[in-house]
Amino acid sequence: MATAKQNFYKWHRILGLTALIPVIMWTLSGLSHPFMSNWFRPTIANEVYKPAQKGIKPALSLQQVLDKNGISELVNFGLITFNKQAYYQILGKDSTANYYSAINGNLLKDGDKQYATYLARYFTQDSTSKVKSITLQKTFDSHYQPINHLLPVWKIAFDRPDGMDIYVETSQSRMGTFNNHTRKAMLTVFEQLHTWAFLADIGGEQFRIVVLLIVVSVMFLSLLSGLTIYALFWKKFKTAQQNRKADNRKDTRFVHRFHRQIGLIVSFVMLTFVTSGAFHLIVQLHNIDPQGKTYTQLINRKELAFSNLQLPADSVKNIALVRYQDSAYYQVSDTKKNIKYFNTQTGTQLADGDVQYARQLANFYNDRHKPEKVYRRVNVTQIRQFDNEYGFINKRLPVQKVSYPDGENWYIETTTSQLATKVAGIDRAEGLSFIFLHKYFGMSWAGKNIRDIVSMLAALGVLVVSLFGFAAFIKNK
Numbered sequence: 001m002a003t004a005k006q007n008f009y010k011w012h013r014i015l016g017l018t019a020l021i022p023v024i025m026w027t028l029s030g031l032s033h034p035f036m037s038n039w040f041r042p043t044i045a046n047e048v049y050k051p052a053q054k055g056i057k058p059a060l061s062l063q064q065v066l067d068k069n070g071i072s073e074l075v076n077f078g079l080i081t082f083n084k085q086a087y088y089q090i091l092g093k094d095s096t097a098n099y100y101s102a103i104n105g106n107l108l109k110d111g112d113k114q115y116a117t118y119l120a121r122y123f124t125q126d127s128t129s130k131v132k133s134i135t136l137q138k139t140f141d142s143h144y145q146p147i148n149h150l151l152p153v154w155k156i157a158f159d160r161p162d163g164m165d166i167y168v169e170t171s172q173s174r175m176g177t178f179n180n181h182t183r184k185a186m187l188t189v190f191e192q193l194h195t196w197a198f199l200a201d202i203g204g205e206q207f208r209i210v211v212l213l214i215v216v217s218v219m220f221l222s223l224l225s226g227l228t229i230y231a232l233f234w235k236k237f238k239t240a241q242q243n244r245k246a247d248n249r250k251d252t253r254f255v256h257r258f259h260r261q262i263g264l265i266v267s268f269v270m271l272t273f274v275t276s277g278a279f280h281l282i283v284q285l286h287n288i289d290p291q292g293k294t295y296t297q298l299i300n301r302k303e304l305a306f307s308n309l310q311l312p313a314d315s316v317k318n319i320a321l322v323r324y325q326d327s328a329y330y331q332v333s334d335t336k337k338n339i340k341y342f343n344t345q346t347g348t349q350l351a352d353g354d355v356q357y358a359r360q361l362a363n364f365y366n367d368r369h370k371p372e373k374v375y376r377r378v379n380v381t382q383i384r385q386f387d388n389e390y391g392f393i394n395k396r397l398p399v400q401k402v403s404y405p406d407g408e409n410w411y412i413e414t415t416t417s418q419l420a421t422k423v424a425g426i427d428r429a430e431g432l433s434f435i436f437l438h439k440y441f442g443m444s445w446a447g448k449n450i451r452d453i454v455s456m457l458a459a460l461g462v463l464v465v466s467l468f469g470f471a472a473f474i475k476n477k
Contacts, residue, residue, distance in 0.1 A: 074321070082118045116154035117156055119166075269461060390423070
């Protein structure tokens, strides 16, 4: 029995020392997160683009502009107004967006850059600062992370003391995110210390997740062995403390005692961090899809017999083209988030067009369900606001929630033909586990500041226990 107890001591030290550096990295970066996401988060004048309700009416139809410029095929188009001019935003089959005047059909040089800059100035309400650089970003990086979802985006860097960068998706006239010097530094620190992005650079995403799972397992075993030692030796610890007080001897093992006492107090907190983190990583590993489907379409000029100028013009916010089954349709979004579809050959409206198109896209992205077997059992509901399942981090609204009989929900943004996210049973459970056990959303009733303080105290407790443990190891030497 004595040998077994000594072995527990030995393995607890080994496991604790192995997990020490990761614990320090995770707790310090966890402590920094509220500063990055709440207290030191930069502010911006406008986070949503709201164009004037009455734009400049185009003099030319889409067909006239295409014919004038010799364009026979296109992926999509939009009608936008900026700098007191109306333009057709035409996405070619080479994925390049060109802008043509809706008044005379002339090409606007560097139109996408100009519109991106216009939007960046709108969001910041900064009309005077010089643009230091503007680059088209097609991949995520440390300053524009995958949590922002939107790609490609233009990165507009202003020449300002705060180093403000604005990320803009011109196809939907929306902002991806914005960063100043402070936030950029915090994002880099958090990415390297908390998510260990450097491992993905070394061996890929799967390698990163596997390594993190191993480290989290070591932390769990360290926690478990520590609790076991306390259970085996608590009588001995209590007797030793009583004898020391009775003999009036100096407490030379106070570091060990604090490590045990604080460790017992924060053991539940550490358990919630470890289990929710491990569950999060397991689901990430399960959901890795290296191929990732990309939806594409190509519309021929000959399909556009019905003029876009004949479409209902009341409260139109966006207009685009989509292919549903074997026909092309104008997709018209209004300011009330209603989306209607009109055949480009006849002008006939497609009944329940957005629902039908969402079903088609869901069947494209979700190839596990055969449409003919589940069609009548699939429910489609438009989501106009974020909720617990489809949270703010998903960025895209409105979306159609396509619910399958097995409980899977596929969220489709029909205006971009993109899959916003997929939520299966395990995803739903992991999401709740992560927000309540890892991010302490159970404290949201007290306000974001209190919730952040509680989560920081929890992380600080784990850090203190680890440092006391390390100090005890050094003292034993």
